Amino acid sequence: MASVFDGLTLQGPAAVVVEALGTTATGIALLLGFILLRRTLRSRYFKRLNRRTREIRENWHLIVSGGIPSESWFFDRLDRPIVEGIILDRLEVAEPEEAHLLQERLRNSGLLDKRIREVRRFRGWQRRQAILALGRMRIAESIPALADALHDPDEETAVDAVRGLGRIGSPEAAKPILDRLAQGPSKCPPQTLQSALLNCFQHNASLLLADLKRHHESLRPILARVLAEAADENLQGDLLELASDLSAEVRASSARALAVARPPYALTALSRLATDEEWFVRLRAIVALGELKTRRAIPLLIEGLRDANRYVRLRAASALASFEGEEEKIFYLTRQTDDRYALQALVSEMQRSGRISELVNALADPQRRELAEPALLEALRCGSQRILIDLLLHHRNWRTRGLLARLVAQSGDKRFLEQLEQVELNLLSWRQRRVLRWLIHRLRISQESQRPHLEVLAS
Amino acid sequence: MNEFLQTSNYLLFLYYLGSNMVYLALLAASIMATLAQQRRLKNLWLDRLRASSLAPPISILVPAHNEERNIVESVRSLLALDYPELEVVVVNDGSTDATLGQLTRHFELTRTDMLHVSEIATEPVRAVYMSSVDRRLLVLDKESNGRKADALNAALNAASSPFVCAIDADAILEKDALLRIMAPVLSDPNRVVATGGIVRVVNGTEVADGAVRKVRLPKGFLEVMQVVEYLRAFLVGRQGWAEFNMLLIISGAFGVFRRDLCRQIGGFRTSTVGEDLDLVVRMHRHLRDKNEEYRVGFVPDPVCWTEVPSSMKSLARQRARWQSGLTDVLWQSRDMLFNRRYGRIGFLALPYHWLFECVAPLMEIVGWGTMITAACLGLLSGKFFVEFLLFGYLFGTLISIGSVVIEEMTYHRYNESRDLSRLILACFLEHFPYRQLNTLWRVRGLWEFVAGKGAWPKIERVGFNTPASPLERPAGPRSE
Numbered sequence: 001m002a003s004v005f006d007g008l009t010l011q012g013p014a015a016v017v018v019e020a021l022g023t024t025a026t027g028i029a030l031l032l033g034f035i036l037l038r039r040t041l042r043s044r045y046f047k048r049l050n051r052r053t054r055e056i057r058e059n060w061h062l063i064v065s066g067g068i069p070s071e072s073w074f075f076d077r078l079d080r081p082i083v084e085g086i087i088l089d090r091l092e093v094a095e096p097e098e099a100h101l102l103q104e105r106l107r108n109s110g111l112l113d114k115r116i117r118e119v120r121r122f123r124g125w126q127r128r129q130a131i132l133a134l135g136r137m138r139i140a141e142s143i144p145a146l147a148d149a150l151h152d153p154d155e156e157t158a159v160d161a162v163r164g165l166g167r168i169g170s171p172e173a174a175k176p177i178l179d180r181l182a183q184g185p186s187k188c189p190p191q192t193l194q195s196a197l198l199n200c201f202q203h204n205a206s207l208l209l210a211d212l213k214r215h216h217e218s219l220r221p222i223l224a225r226v227l228a229e230a231a232d233e234n235l236q237g238d239l240l241e242l243a244s245d246l247s248a249e250v251r252a253s254s255a256r257a258l259a260v261a262r263p264p265y266a267l268t269a270l271s272r273l274a275t276d277e278e279w280f281v282r283l284r285a286i287v288a289l290g291e292l293k294t295r296r297a298i299p300l301l302i303e304g305l306r307d308a309n310r311y312v313r314l315r316a317a318s319a320l321a322s323f324e325g326e327e328e329k330i331f332y333l334t335r336q337t338d339d340r341y342a343l344q345a346l347v348s349e350m351q352r353s354g355r356i357s358e359l360v361n362a363l364a365d366p367q368r369r370e371l372a373e374p375a376l377l378e379a380l381r382c383g384s385q386r387i388l389i390d391l392l393l394h395h396r397n398w399r400t401r402g403l404l405a406r407l408v409a410q411s412g413d414k415r416f417l418e419q420l421e422q423v424e425l426n427l428l429s430w431r432q433r434r435v436l437r438w439l440i441h442r443l444r445i446s447q448e449s450q451r452p453h454l455e456v457l458a459s
Numbered sequence: 460m461n462e463f464l465q466t467s468n469y470l471l472f473l474y475y476l477g478s479n480m481v482y483l484a485l486l487a488a489s490i491m492a493t494l495a496q497q498r499r500l501k502n503l504w505l506d507r508l509r510a511s512s513l514a515p516p517i518s519i520l521v522p523a524h525n526e527e528r529n530i531v532e533s534v535r536s537l538l539a540l541d542y543p544e545l546e547v548v549v550v551n552d553g554s555t556d557a558t559l560g561q562l563t564r565h566f567e568l569t570r571t572d573m574l575h576v577s578e579i580a581t582e583p584v585r586a587v588y589m590s591s592v593d594r595r596l597l598v599l600d601k602e603s604n605g606r607k608a609d610a611l612n613a614a615l616n617a618a619s620s621p622f623v624c625a626i627d628a629d630a631i632l633e634k635d636a637l638l639r640i641m642a643p644v645l646s647d648p649n650r651v652v653a654t655g656g657i658v659r660v661v662n663g664t665e666v667a668d669g670a671v672r673k674v675r676l677p678k679g680f681l682e683v684m685q686v687v688e689y690l691r692a693f694l695v696g697r698q699g700w701a702e703f704n705m706l707l708i709i710s711g712a713f714g715v716f717r718r719d720l721c722r723q724i725g726g727f728r729t730s731t732v733g734e735d736l737d738l739v740v741r742m743h744r745h746l747r748d749k750n751e752e753y754r755v756g757f758v759p760d761p762v763c764w765t766e767v768p769s770s771m772k773s774l775a776r777q778r779a780r781w782q783s784g785l786t787d788v789l790w791q792s793r794d795m796l797f798n799r800r801y802g803r804i805g806f807l808a809l810p811y812h813w814l815f816e817c818v819a820p821l822m823e824i825v826g827w828g829t830m831i832t833a834a835c836l837g838l839l840s841g842k843f844f845v846e847f848l849l850f851g852y853l854f855g856t857l858i859s860i861g862s863v864v865i866e867e868m869t870y871h872r873y874n875e876s877r878d879l880s881r882l883i884l885a886c887f888l889e890h891f892p893y894r895q896l897n898t899l900w901r902v903r904g905l906w907e908f909v910a911g912k913g914a915w916p917k918i919e920r921v922g923f924n925t926p927a928s929p930l931e932r933p934a935g936p937r938s939e
Binding site: 013014016017018020021024025027028031032034035038039125128156159189190191192314348351352353354357386387389390391394 | 469472476498499569570571586589591594619645646647648840843846847849850853854856857860861863864867868876879883
């Protein structure tokens with residue numbers, strides 16, 4: 001009987017298999033050869049590279065000072081990248097004086113001009129490499145070349161140019177970026193754009209205020225976000241105008257800038273922003289109010305605890321938890337609001353931020369105890385039973401456990417008693433069991449003594 | 460009978476040719492993508508991102524079930540990661556060992572009344588703990604239903620960052636892994652909804668203080684085979700699919716997802732053992748239903764190290780579970796197949812996974828059967844039979860060596876010549892009997908799915924830098 005593939009030996013699957021077999025075997029041999037060859041060449045290259053790097057580093061001072069003429073290394077294909085690499089790495093950490101010297105070397109040796117030429121002449125990866133190097137050089141002469149690259153049809157090259165200009169970090173370098181954005185939408189990721197602009201305006205945030213007023217509507221939110229990040233105490237100008245801007249993004253950013261710049265009208269402006277119709281504006285305002293660290297902000301933050309938006313409530317709680325020594329007042333004011341969600345958010349945050357544990361620690365300190373005791377009792381009333389039981393049983397300091405137990409016993413808190421009774425006694429040590437039993441006993445006595453009063457009140 | 464054998468042999472030949480062509484295309488695409496990625500990395504300036512206030516916060520979700528040996532080291536390494544703003548949410552998923560005790564002791568956990576809103580339904584959370592040592596650590600103690608997805612959902616409910624990173628409790632992330640895996644998100648924050656990173660085999664590698672010190676190949680050959688599989692699956696398979704925005708699998712051991720999207724689609728599905736694959740498929744479905752532009756990315760350089768099974772028994776269970784999970788997810792999404800609304804996912808990615816992943820073990824067994832029968836009946840020339848087998852063997856080897864080449868050209872983790880030689884040797888030797896055993900395990904997985912037996916098996920951990928013993932890990936590369 002003839003084989004099913006006999007007829008196809010020449011043109012059918014069998015022929016394909018024979019041909020594929022040969023190709024695959026050749027492919028494997030080539031890949032293996034490639035791996036071996038690459039390993040060998042790389043090992044030789046790195047040996048040479050290490051040797052030359054060592055020699056160059058030994059003569060580094062002469063190279064930087066010009067004692068060794070740049071022609072001796074500039075035209076060598078191995079030496080030039082080594083010298084350039086060392087200079088660029090050094091620039092990342094150099095003090096201004098050394099940086100100036102290194103930048104001079106880049107100019108005098110021709111490395112700067114070479115890279116500028118490469119950015120202008122090349123396309124693709126070579127251009128991107130040159131842009132990267134120019135950015136790291138941080139020399140203003142490269143701004144026009146990088147500005148040209150902003151218009152590269154390749155998206156990634158244009159993004160690299162934005163990064164490069166950002167690295168130069170001066171308002172002059174930001175100008176081509178802003179001009180490019182004004183011409184039309186860019187595909188550059190907002191993160192990269194903001195980061196580059198932030199670098200450029202880091203020490204000149206006031207200049208951004210003028211740009212914010214001048215630029216197109218679509219650009220203003222980005223500039224506002226940069227302003228918020230770059231703002232410092234020296235920021236001059238009218239932030240109040242931004243706080244009442246039509247764009248919610250700009251209003252939100254102005255809140256952050258207000259917290260950093262702290263003009264005299266900051267609290268007033270932020271209190272208005274804290275009631276804005278957009279939740280993220282309110283969120284930013286609440287965060288900013290927390291950063292102001294003024295006691296006058298506490299009532300506004302407590303209002304924030306009652307916000308309809310969960311994130312605003314959480315941020316308000318987080319801001320309130322950062323006020324040290326005000327815990328008792330904050331708990332009291334929050335209870336006055338009669339808002340269960342507000343109270344829950346505050347208690348959660350006080351626990352998360354360690355304020356409750358900190359208050360318990362303060363019991364052992366006679367100077368802090370006076371303040372800590374009423375705050376802890378308030379926290380207990382506000383629903384911190386579980387964390388207090390945990391600290392009561394597991395706090396590392398036995399004296400603190402005792403003080404906490406006495407304090408809690410005084411409170412006569414019914415919910416605390418209920419939760420204590422649920423604790424599994426068999427999981428505890430004899431010492432813990434003793435404390436727990438004593439506490440339950442005291443709380444029951446306290447409850448009993450309160451009952452006649454309650455009955456009178458009820459009748 | 461003869462006619463049937465002839466036709467089936469011919470169809471199997473075409474099937475085999477088709478699958479090889481797809482692998483070849485994936486290899487070519489991934490080589491190009493990897494080279495481009497290497498160049499792109501030079502321009503990323505991770506150092507600046509590290510110090511940036513603009514980097515989006517991430518919550519790391521760590522489901523832990525009986526992980527007392529590794530959990531402290533894992534959490535320490537996570538808290539030490541280079542990232543401007545992160546929180547670590549560990550879920551003690553009904554552990555019966557001292558997982559929670561270890562965490563409490565080492566991180567001074569304190570029980571809190573923190574608000575825990577179960578937006579996605581999970582088993583009850585018994586308690587929420589905060590660390591006094593590091594405020595970025597949150598521990599949930601929940602009841603277990605034996606599903607990792609349920610623990611992940613509880614962590615997802617507690618996470619407060621816009622991005623979440625799901626990882627295994629026994630995994631070790633490299634210090635800058637988060638910065639690197641976030642690169643696609645930072646480059647295109649509006650479109651990238653999820654990114655996966657590469658998972659590598661930690662067996663044999665020196666680990667100290669929660670960090671990898673010296674990368675070496677494992678000693679056991681079974682583990683070396685898995686190293687080759689992982690390289691092939693991640694460097695060739697996932698990289699290739701991601702290049703065409705058709706990536707369906709982001710390993711549960713290491714992946715970043717947009718939190719709001721995860722919550723919108725109901726989190727991880729608890730009724731499957733392939734919850735990682737299921738989540739990505741449902742993301743594709745959701746976003747295509749809404750006609751949104753999006754990307755699911757893969758970054759081959761952020762490295763997550765994880766233990767692989769060192770015994771045949773646990774490996775068999777793992778592979779069966781993966782196959783069962785894959786089949787389950789594909790079955791759940793069968794309406795997406797060849798549906799115009801789902802574009803390339805419905806017309807290419809899903810059919811590929813059905814044809815060359817799901818039913819592949821069955822096809823392989825049928826292929827062996829019909830070819831041997833045909834050869835015995837004299838319907839197939841012996842010469843062709845041998846040539847065909849040889850071709851199959853060499854082609855599989857070519858793809859594996861291709862992944863080693865990508866590794867060599869780019870990441871170069873295995874520096875020792877001895878390791879490289881063993882890796883290449885494994886490429887040649889994995890076809891017999893490892894491949895056949897793998898096929899049988901996968902058939903068992905298919906059977907488990909049909910019989911409705913897919914479940915998480917008991918896990919045994921040996922811990923890092925301890926002598927190898929049977930263990931089971933919850934997620935990995937799956938064959939591609």
